[in-house]
Amino acid sequence: MTLKTKLLATTSAFLIASTGALYADGHATHPETGEALASDQTFTYRDLDESPSIDPGVAEDSAGGDILRDLFEGLYNQDADGNLIPGVALSHEVSDDNLVYTFTLRDDAKWSNGDTVTAGDFEYAWKRAASPELASPYSWFIELMALENASAVIAGEMETSELGVTAIDDTTLEVRLTKPLPYFPQMVTHFTTFPVHQATIEEHGDNWTQPGNMVSNGAYVLTEFVPQERMVRERNEMYWDNENTIIERVVRLVIPDENVALTRYLAGELDRTAVPAGQFPRLSEQYPDQALSVPTACSYYYTINLTDENSNPALLDPNVRQALSLAVNRDVIVDNVLAGGQKAAYTFTHWATAGFETPETPIATMDQAEREAMAKELMAEAGFGPDNPLSVNLIYNTSEAHKSVAIAISQMWQQTLGVQTELGNQEWQTFLETRGNQDYEIARAGWCADYNEASTFLDLMDSGSGYNDAKYNNPEVDALLEQAKTSDNPQPLYEQVEQIIARDVPIIPIYHYASVNMLNENLEGWPVNNFQQNWYSKDFYKIAE
């Protein structure tokens, strides 16, 4: 064989071998379902904006959470239905008073540089998140977890070493709480509780989250990051469950305009993007296998200013508030205005919250004609009528969707009760300040669950809550909420609170959110039943077309 023919022979042999591999790869099958897998296992999705941070201790938004659940792994993960499944921790034990949790960690969890993930990494991460030096906007989550001394550590009155978390040994983590929170294990799926690699942070300082520097323990590692444009995460060979990961690459693109994003989705550049408001009916008809609406853990409501100074005096009368609430035809809002699979809300707590049975409040059991009749009656009792119409001021933050809802509701109030509504929209920061200073009469609001339990919503009704923009103050509600914190079965208490809110109407619940997206029909494994929409790219796979 001459050199030339030899070369030719090896080249063709190589070509045959590599096409063979390609062919085999193109026809790989899913280990459990046996479906043929696509040869390109890249998942590309769109975010509205760049996340403020991808440092688990500092991150603060849900889009950042999506990124961090891929890059890092906490004590527990959630499965497709939102149930807890082992992450770095295999199991935990709880003391009899429900105040001390002892987590047992797996010994085969590795950082992307090969180091073992230890209980000490969690202890370091939690103390770091609480430390005044880091000044994390999410340090309040450590307080919410009710860790021993959390408030004092954050306020700088105690050393971080006093925080109620201790690594007993490499695989045992002890957590001490001040309140026996029934939902505590749920909270350790949150990104603020993810471990971080101390040596990396000490070496690179603030730059540790950049590709090349970052050491992480999740199913993916950060390989490319251009803020406001794209981020690429690739399979982490060191991840303990790497052999079961199918998606090779996750690409996140920032596309601020949702219509542009939809265009790029339709052009095949994206596997997932949000459906612009009002377009769900059209898209679900045109692309029934791709348009997807799932309940997501947020409630949309109007809050009514109950303080003496700036409020509308008429709104201090519960009958007037009740009448306004009754006159809102929620079905029109969800079916005609939003049309994205949202659900009418008569309670503050989202209907799909774990363990929560939506109580039969009076308003929920009536039909709209009955509601309107009652609303008119209440309004007349309060002394308002055609000759003496009520005028209210309603503010919302600038957005087409909020505007449509506000216009629809003001029309309903006008038609049913003769109420004159002055609408005002404000740019976000201005709006927050106006609402936070109780410088409004009625304001739009939304709240999303931090964990899957009713108290994440209802705690806002506590007179001491910083998020209680209505400044609603009912000692009965405060007592019930306090009792729920330590109760074995808090659900009846939550239902009682909802009944009281339905009676007092400090807020007008309008609808419960749905997350409405276009999703590539070949992408499998999306957790449609995970109420918080906490997804992990490692659970997805793409089937061959």
Next chain:
Amino acid sequence: MFSFVIRRLAVAIPTLLVLVIISFILMYAAPGGPFNSERPLPPEVLANIEAKYGLDQPFWAQIANYVWGVVTSFDFGPSFQYKDRSVNDIIAQGFPVTLTYGFWSFVVAVTVGVSLGVAAAIRQNSWLDYLAVGISVGAQVLPNFVMAPILVLTFTLWLGWLPGGGWNGGQWQNLVMPVIALSTSYMASIARITRSSMLEVLNTNFIRTARAKGLPMRRVIWRHAMKPAMLPVLSYLGPAFVGMITGSVVIDVFFSTGGIGQFFVNSAFNRDYSVIMGITILVGALTIFFNLVVDVLYAWIDPKIRY
């Protein structure tokens, strides 16, 4: 000339300082702040953050510290919103993107605009003139926020030739649509200025003399008419160039290029004080610099101008 440049640079410093102070005051006068959010932070958490970013100090101390940091170490501070990054990081990442497509837009706008303008002037009232004027009027009334979606519809959805956005490290495919969308209206203005200025020059006595002594038309245009005709164009190009390279916000947002314009808009909404300041200073400094360049070029083109 040299002393002129020195003088202009010396004036630039107080100008920038005034710009900084006015921006600072306007920024603080806007309601809200960088750490307001839907869920207000507990006071102890807010206190930690304000201490970290120096927001607990009096207003004048903040300005003074800021200016001192910029002057002594060219440090524009950390971003309040993007907590993993400093303003210098953000500019270093976003500015080259904007500079790249801004530069190509400039090249396209000048080449096409000047050619159209000159062609129209030479063949005044011919079909070529009407075509050129037609194109430039059409391009002028199509703002970039109308151009951009039309381009995406055509090239991405119908033809499938180009990606609908993104930057991808500056691949040419990602450059085409931003460049067309950004350069169109500049090109139209340049064409119209060139045409009218060229027409005026062509009717002057020295051109008539040149033609009378039998010079070929091509030589008359290139050798004699071009330079004086370019003066009004040049004064337009200075600010236009700054406008292009500092990014059209519309282009950055629509094509999600990751350019500086996107950061600028977001920083205003988020009250990300340090990023607002950093980009304002960048744009201000570039504006001053390119106006100076235009003035110098003026003197070079027109020997009658002396400083």
